[in-house]
Amino acid sequence: MTLFIQQLINGLALGGIYCLAAIGLTLVFGVLGFPNLAHGALFMVGGYVTYTLLVDVGLPYVVAIVCAALILAVIGVVFERLIFHPLRHAPHTHHMIATVGVMFFLISLVQEIWGTGFLRMESPFDGRMTVAGAQISTQRIIIVITAMVVLIALTLFLKRSVHGQSIEAIEQDRTGAALVGINANVVSMMTFAVSFALVAISAGLVAPIQLLSPGMGESLSLIVFAIIILGGLGSLPGAIIGGFFIAMAEVMASTYISVGAGQAAVFIVLMAVLAIKPTGIFGTVVQR
Amino acid sequence: MMTISDLSVGYGAGDVLHSVDITAAAGELTVILGANGSGKSTLFRTVSGLIRSSSGRVEFDGEDVTRSRSAAIVRRGLAHCPEGRHLFPRMSVEKNLMLGAYVGRRDRARVRTLLERTYELFPALQDKSHQSAGSLSGGQQQMVAIGRALMSDPKMLILDEPSMGLAPLITQQVFDAIVGINQEGIGVMLAEQNARSALKIATSGYVLAEGRVVLSGAAADLADNPAVQQAYLGV
Ligand SMILES: Nc1ncnc2c1ncn2[C@@H]1O[C@H](COP(=O)(O)OP(=O)(O)OP(=O)(O)O)[C@@H](O)[C@H]1O
Numbered sequence: 001m002t003l004f005i006q007q008l009i010n011g012l013a014l015g016g017i018y019c020l021a022a023i024g025l026t027l028v029f030g031v032l033g034f035p036n037l038a039h040g041a042l043f044m045v046g047g048y049v050t051y052t053l054l055v056d057v058g059l060p061y062v063v064a065i066v067c068a069a070l071i072l073a074v075i076g077v078v079f080e081r082l083i084f085h086p087l088r089h090a091p092h093t094h095h096m097i098a099t100v101g102v103m104f105f106l107i108s109l110v111q112e113i114w115g116t117g118f119l120r121m122e123s124p125f126d127g128r129m130t131v132a133g134a135q136i137s138t139q140r141i142i143i144v145i146t147a148m149v150v151l152i153a154l155t156l157f158l159k160r161s162v163h164g165q166s167i168e169a170i171e172q173d174r175t176g177a178a179l180v181g182i183n184a185n186v187v188s189m190m191t192f193a194v195s196f197a198l199v200a201i202s203a204g205l206v207a208p209i210q211l212l213s214p215g216m217g218e219s220l221s222l223i224v225f226a227i228i229i230l231g232g233l234g235s236l237p238g239a240i241i242g243g244f245f246i247a248m249a250e251v252m253a254s255t256y257i258s259v260g261a262g263q264a265a266v267f268i269v270l271m272a273v274l275a276i277k278p279t280g281i282f283g284t285v286v287q288r
Numbered sequence: 289m290m291t292i293s294d295l296s297v298g299y300g301a302g303d304v305l306h307s308v309d310i311t312a313a314a315g316e317l318t319v320i321l322g323a324n325g326s327g328k329s330t331l332f333r334t335v336s337g338l339i340r341s342s343s344g345r346v347e348f349d350g351e352d353v354t355r356s357r358s359a360a361i362v363r364r365g366l367a368h369c370p371e372g373r374h375l376f377p378r379m380s381v382e383k384n385l386m387l388g389a390y391v392g393r394r395d396r397a398r399v400r401t402l403l404e405r406t407y408e409l410f411p412a413l414q415d416k417s418h419q420s421a422g423s424l425s426g427g428q429q430q431m432v433a434i435g436r437a438l439m440s441d442p443k444m445l446i447l448d449e450p451s452m453g454l455a456p457l458i459t460q461q462v463f464d465a466i467v468g469i470n471q472e473g474i475g476v477m478l479a480e481q482n483a484r485s486a487l488k489i490a491t492s493g494y495v496l497a498e499g500r501v502v503l504s505g506a507a508a509d510l511a512d513n514p515a516v517q518q519a520y521l522g523v
């Protein structure tokens with residue numbers, strides 16, 4: 001039972017990480033209509049930026065994450081202007097190819113700046129807590145709490161604020177959005193900023209329990225794509241539910257079956273859901 | 289209020305509108321008639337900044353808006369209720385309407401008044417205000433689309449085939465609403481297949497054929513014109 005509670009909290013922590021990363025990806029997909037294949041690489045950049053702010057600059061952990069999120073948001077706006085805006089009339093394959101270019105660029109950049117080896121980021125909260133008899137590392141509790149706070153703030157932003165509504169409006173009908181006076185350029189910059197900030201937060205949260213390496217984005221990328229496909233491309237609740245669902249499946253399968261089964265569980269769940277509902281849990285059929 | 293001069297527009301491969309001249313006076317109801325593919329929607333899309341003209345000029349409310357963005361045009365007071373409605377289908381009716389007031393959102397009191405006006409004009413929407421727009425009937429969706437355009441507090445409203453696909457009874461309701469809107473002093477530019485009803489409520493009209501204005505004049509004269517009667521009124 002204590003093992004179960006421990007794994008439940010591990011699953012929640014992992015789910016929080018996955019959710020934040022997946023929402024960033026699904027937002028860009030919803031607004032721009034293409035998958036950002038560099039999302040995993042941005043996760044890695046977010047991790048390294050947090051590391052530098054924490055270790056080299058010496059900022060407190062939470063401040064370092066917030067600053068990393070802001071830096072990534074700015075990078076998001078720059079990328080949108082420099083790379084995706086000029087491609088706006090091009091077919092979506094061009095965007096996808098551009099995102100692959102961005103991915104290679106970022107990986108090389110990180111290797112240049114921080115080297116190719118592993119880096120360890122110590123958790124500033126390295127203690128343990130006892131929850132219902134189970135020993136849980138404080139960092140995992142921090143992850144769960146932060147992820148919840150960010151998820152709630154984000155949902156309020158998207159559903160209540162006029163800027164969030166303008167993102168949703170563009171997702172649902174571009175022409176309609178233009179006609180009420182929403183500027184698609186502004187929304188597209190904002191979406192990139194939010195997406196990159198979220199992936200930075202998720203990387204900053206996970207960094208203390210994982211090692212940093214230039215390849216750290218790759219496995220995340222695969223899982224996050226599985227999550228947004230599972231939840232329905234472009235769907236916010238889909239990304240949230242999909243994120244926790246996949247994380248739980250992964251954690252429970254690797255605890256109770258085998259470590260390898262954890263990885264496999266992700267894709268078994270994905271295939272099972274797609275077999276029943278090919279558009280994903282919350283997917284609507286979108287033809288572009 | 290709106291002066292379109294020598295306007296030509298295309299979608300890449302050649303123009304589909306050729307040197308069109310149209311004027312619509314403030315507060316009047318101007319109808320644009322034309323067969324399918326004659327260029328009515330293209331004209332409207334250009335005027336509201338969704339697509340760019342290849343040459344010519346659009347003036348609205350004393351200002352050259354030919355190169356303006358859609359957002360700037362709505363802000364100047366020209367609202368466009370497009371063909372096919374283009375609602376936000378998974379948002380509630382009320383959210384659709386509130387987004388219609390996007391450019392004027394800072395004036396909360398005004399937005400409230402506009403929302404009340406919309407519900408007065410289309411009482412059916414009040415009961416459905418929390419349902420998603422995509423779940424409504426075609427007629428109700430058209431009402432949301434017109435209401436959303438009105439929420440920007442326009443001086444002139446463009447309506448692109450608002451009766452498309454609606455039952456005769458609903459069409460009549462929509463036309464009554466259009467007359468009501470016009471009587472409030474809002475200019476209306478209306479594209480319609482339903483030429484008879486449109487000419488009845490219009491002040492003046494233009495007939496487009498293959499991207500050119502082939503006839504224009506007072507609505508009553510157009511209704512009596514043998515060419516119009518033969519082509520659009522089935523006489
Ligand atoms: N997006 C587009 N791309 C290319 N050509 C287009 C596009 N939209 C319209 N056209 C062409 O422009 C011409 C005018 O079309 P438009 O939609 O403006 O006509 P319309 O008068 O609104 O017709 P309808 O009564 O069917 O709505 C047509 O020949 C059409 O094929």
Ligand SMILES: [Mg+2]
Nearest residue numbers: 328329330371
């Ligand atoms: Mg049309």
